[in-house]
Amino acid sequence: QMVCDIDFRNLGEKEVDSIQMNIICFDDAGIRLGGRLVRQSVRSIGEALYSASFRPEHVDGATRVEASVEKVWFRDGVLWRREERNVREYESNLLPEGHELDRLRSVAGPDAAGYAREDDKVWLCVCGRANRTSDEICMRCHRERGFVLRMYSFAAIDSTLGEKERALQQQSRENVERSSRQTEKEVMEAQRLRRRKRRKYRRVIVLLAVVAILLAGLRWALPLGILKTADARMAEGKAADAKTLYDTVEKWWKGQFGAAEKVEEAERVIVSRLIDAGTEETLSQAVGRAEALGDRTLYEAAVLKQGILAWQEGNLAKAEQLFASLPENAEAIAQRNQLVYSIAREAKEKLQYPMAIERFTELGGYSDAEAQRDDCIYLYGRQLLREEKYAEACEQFEKVTGLADTVSLLRRARYALAGEKKEKGQLQDAAMLYESLGLYESAEELGRECRYEAGVAALTEDNLTAAAEQLKMAEGYLDASELFADAAMTLAQQAMDAGDEETAIGWLSQMTRTAEVSALYNQAVYGYAEKLQKEGLTEAASVEFASLGDYSDARARAESLMYSLAMKELQSGEAENALLRFLDLGEYEDAAERAEACRQQLADAAMVTGNFEEALSWLSQAQPTETVVRQMNRCRYQLAKAAYDAGEYEDAVTWYQACGTYLDAEEGVFRARYAMAEALEKNGEYRDAAVAFAELGSYEDAAQRVTRCEDAWLSAAYVSARLDAENGNYEGVIRTLLPYAAEKLPERYRDIPAMLEAARLGRAQELIGQNRPLDALPYLEAIPGNSKAAKLLDAYVYAVIGRWKDKSGVEYIFRRDGTCTLAGREACYGGSGYELYVGEEPYPTRAVYQVVNLRNGTLTLKVLADGSILRLTSVRDSEPLQNAGEEEKQ
Numbered sequence: 001q002m003v004c005d006i007d008f009r010n011l012g013e014k015e016v017d018s019i020q021m022n023i024i025c026f027d028d029a030g031i032r033l034g035g036r037l038v039r040q041s042v043r044s045i046g047e048a049l050y051s052a053s054f055r056p057e058h059v060d061g062a063t064r065v066e067a068s069v070e071k072v073w074f075r076d077g078v079l080w081r082r083e084e085r086n087v088r089e090y091e092s093n094l095l096p097e098g099h100e101l102d103r104l105r106s107v108a109g110p111d112a113a114g115y116a117r118e119d120d121k122v123w124l125c126v127c128g129r130a131n132r133t134s135d136e137i138c139m140r141c142h143r144e145r146g147f148v149l150r151m152y153s154f155a156a157i158d159s160t161l162g163e164k165e166r167a168l169q170q171q172s173r174e175n176v177e178r179s180s181r182q183t184e185k186e187v188m189e190a191q192r193l194r195r196r197k198r199r200k201y202r203r204v205i206v207l208l209a210v211v212a213i214l215l216a217g218l219r220w221a222l223p224l225g226i227l228k229t230a231d232a233r234m235a236e237g238k239a240a241d242a243k244t245l246y247d248t249v250e251k252w253w254k255g256q257f258g259a260a261e262k263v264e265e266a267e268r269v270i271v272s273r274l275i276d277a278g279t280e281e282t283l284s285q286a287v288g289r290a291e292a293l294g295d296r297t298l299y300e301a302a303v304l305k306q307g308i309l310a311w312q313e314g315n316l317a318k319a320e321q322l323f324a325s326l327p328e329n330a331e332a333i334a335q336r337n338q339l340v341y342s343i344a345r346e347a348k349e350k351l352q353y354p355m356a357i358e359r360f361t362e363l364g365g366y367s368d369a370e371a372q373r374d375d376c377i378y379l380y381g382r383q384l385l386r387e388e389k390y391a392e393a394c395e396q397f398e399k400v401t402g403l404a405d406t407v408s409l410l411r412r413a414r415y416a417l418a419g420e421k422k423e424k425g426q427l428q429d430a431a432m433l434y435e436s437l438g439l440y441e442s443a444e445e446l447g448r449e450c451r452y453e454a455g456v457a458a459l460t461e462d463n464l465t466a467a468a469e470q471l472k473m474a475e476g477y478l479d480a481s482e483l484f485a486d487a488a489m490t491l492a493q494q495a496m497d498a499g500d501e502e503t504a505i506g507w508l509s510q511m512t513r514t515a516e517v518s519a520l521y522n523q524a525v526y527g528y529a530e531k532l533q534k535e536g537l538t539e540a541a542s543v544e545f546a547s548l549g550d551y552s553d554a555r556a557r558a559e560s561l562m563y564s565l566a567m568k569e570l571q572s573g574e575a576e577n578a579l580l581r582f583l584d585l586g587e588y589e590d591a592a593e594r595a596e597a598c599r600q601q602l603a604d605a606a607m608v609t610g611n612f613e614e615a616l617s618w619l620s621q622a623q624p625t626e627t628v629v630r631q632m633n634r635c636r637y638q639l640a641k642a643a644y645d646a647g648e649y650e651d652a653v654t655w656y657q658a659c660g661t662y663l664d665a666e667e668g669v670f671r672a673r674y675a676m677a678e679a680l681e682k683n684g685e686y687r688d689a690a691v692a693f694a695e696l697g698s699y700e701d702a703a704q705r706v707t708r709c710e711d712a713w714l715s716a717a718y719v720s721a722r723l724d725a726e727n728g729n730y731e732g733v734i735r736t737l738l739p740y741a742a743e744k745l746p747e748r749y750r751d752i753p754a755m756l757e758a759a760r761l762g763r764a765q766e767l768i769g770q771n772r773p774l775d776a777l778p779y780l781e782a783i784p785g786n787s788k789a790a791k792l793l794d795a796y797v798y799a800v801i802g803r804w805k806d807k808s809g810v811e812y813i814f815r816r817d818g819t820c821t822l823a824g825r826e827a828c829y830g831g832s833g834y835e836l837y838v839g840e841e842p843y844p845t846r847a848v849y850q851v852v853n854l855r856n857g858t859l860t861l862k863v864l865a866d867g868s869i870l871r872l873t874s875v876r877d878s879e880p881l882q883n884a885g886e887e888e889k890q
Helices: 101-109 147-151 155-197 200-216 223-234 237-252 259-275 281-291 297-312 316-324 330-349 353-362 369-386 391-398 407-421 425-435 441-462 464-475 479-497 503-508 517-534 539-546 554-571 575-585 589-610 612-620 628-647 649-657 664-681 686-695 702-726 729-739 754-771 772-781 787-795
Strands: 004-009 016-026 032-044 049-054 064-074 080-083 121-122 130-132 802-805 811-814 820-821 824-832 835-839 847-853 858-862 869-875
Touching: 004 064, 032 049, 064 297, 101 155, 121 259, 121 824, 147 824, 223 237, 223 259, 237 425, 237 464, 259 281, 259 297, 281 297, 297 316, 297 330, 316 330, 330 353, 330 369, 330 686, 353 369, 369 391, 369 407, 369 858, 391 686, 407 441, 425 441, 425 464, 425 589, 441 464, 441 479, 464 802, 479 503, 479 517, 503 517, 539 554, 539 869, 554 589, 589 612, 589 628, 612 628, 628 649, 628 664, 664 686, 664 702, 686 702, 702 729, 702 754, 729 754, 754 772, 754 787, 772 787
Parallel strands: none
Antiparallel strands: 004 049, 016 032, 016 064, 064 080, 121 130, 802 811, 802 869, 811 820, 820 824, 824 835, 835 847, 847 858, 858 869
16 A cells, blocks of 8 residues: 655644645656545644655556645634645755755755745745745745845855855965965076076176167066066065056056056955954955945955954944944844844843833844844833833833733733822823723723713813713713703803804703703704705705704705705706605605606616616616506617627527517517527537527427437437447446436437446446456446346345444444455455455455355354354444445446
């Protein structure tokens, strides 16, 4: 049995219950040998790794397996399905173990697996995870997408490490060359001394010749000689001397001999050596010289090393400033983050929470900075609470309400702060704090007490408005309700006397509706409505009058205003708004007739613009007069024509039928049905087309089309099944005819069910003849009315299927799939006649038992090996006797 052990990592927060895999096996040539959907229970919590084992279909000769997750069931009942439209194929970025992977991990960390890259399908993280193009954070390692692609691509890594490696290689070559030149120089010096001794007598001549040559070749020989000397100095590592010589050539022979480039080259060497020296003085020189040279790489390297040196010397402020001056340098960013993190941690350890909070906040998503910041805020809040600085403590706790017991501490701080404010006489502020605490301790009662005292104080100061507002919020405390009613009534009466009905309504609407309050309220609303009417706000006035019901003549005035508004809208072409108003007016004057006129106007306008569906909607709401019915039929007819022209034949049929006998609508029904049948035939839906043509009776050539569609639907399968039946290919017959088994078939194809039944019986007999009776069982059960099948089903090999126990309780189980459990031993079984075959492999042929008797739930078997008798009793339970997931082939 092939077993696939697969490791998973749960990248979400849900707990996985089980996984369904699609496992497909292939041979060496890539030909599919078999496949199977397999479901396995697992248990995963968080992002921990977990494993699951899957047993695919048993296939011989498999050399390659493809596996894909098809479904995932979660513990909370959520089901995830694989959708082909979301599948992305990509090439993995994983690197083999070796030097290149080590280089990558030296920069990106020990979990690095391959260079980061991005295409139009996925982006691959440095950890090897393929992420969707819409994901900004890696689902596995939580690295930020932009940072990963910028810092850990092949180009970035090669730029970071390649330059250093090339510099080391160059330095090695220079050392070798310098050593070689030194040896050569020593040999040449010895030879020169010997020549000097031999040629002393020629000294004067040689001197004169040299002078002559120098004078003649001053234009070329001198600068070239200086350059050669400078090159030698460079080879000896004396870059400063070489630079002086290169400068001389450039000064006297400007722009010639490539001296300017050599000056820059020498300067870069000097700067590099200053950086390598690594002292404060040399690094300062390196920064200045690199900046003057315009070499950004050397400049950043020098500044970065200055920052590291300052950090090592304890000058953290300078180090941070230097790192911050390189905002685009990845290493500087990393160094600054580490520095700020260490400063923040130190501040936290020293209980300097404000500073720690500020520094952790600067770090954003770096490491666990956000969690550290929240912890500092929480600890700072507790510190402030201990120091009885309740306002500041509240401010801190409100930022981290999701942590630990923060909510409880926040309530405690607010409660204490409210008490402070109450003692100081800041009653409204105290009340607001108490009210925010809900049912916490006695906060609700204290809040009302503060409101009451504030209201009484306002009454003492004759500030009725403030008093009423506070006493309203103190409702239920002592006599707050009575005091509020007195203040509100006084304020409402004052507003009425001043002609401010709106303010009066505001106070009166908050009061209990006593007779006095109701009378004054109605008077205020009536006066407010009159004022709105005078100001030309007719609709608002009508709403206010309508709210008064039967008070005075308010209802009549509301209806009058509504009617006038509807008439204005009708005259200005806003028929739909006018219709709604007329409908609201009911039987008022001629509102019903006006509403009918609006509907007709809206329908006419829709018909003019060709919007017949909208016109039909308006007409269907109107009184069904002869004219309205005729217009409705016209709309339906036009909708039917439009649907027919658009190929929406089913809708066309519906609209034509709704027209009744209007024009040629009856003919239109047949025409649309015929076109719909033609469309089905054209789309290859021959069965539905045949049914559709049959419903048309003798219309045009529908009868002939029925025959043609039926043949197109069934002829090929019928002929193929006939040939397979003649050749004894029962599987072919079943496979071909099974899709038509439940169909209502035409008369000339009515023998298809009989052909299918015969094929099933033939296949079952064929399998029984091959000693595979249990494979034949599904075929026999599929033809329950067949007498031959019923006789074959009476065989003992089928009758023993079930769960049995002997007198000592030992179980014997015979399953439908041909497997069995005999006294704890797993095996396969079969049988013929009275004999039952048992073996280790499927389709055994060795007879082990002989059925002696089977009746009344008792099975008596003779063990052929020793002649002993085995009596078994049937056990009835709900345990399935067929392998989970097995499918019958027919």
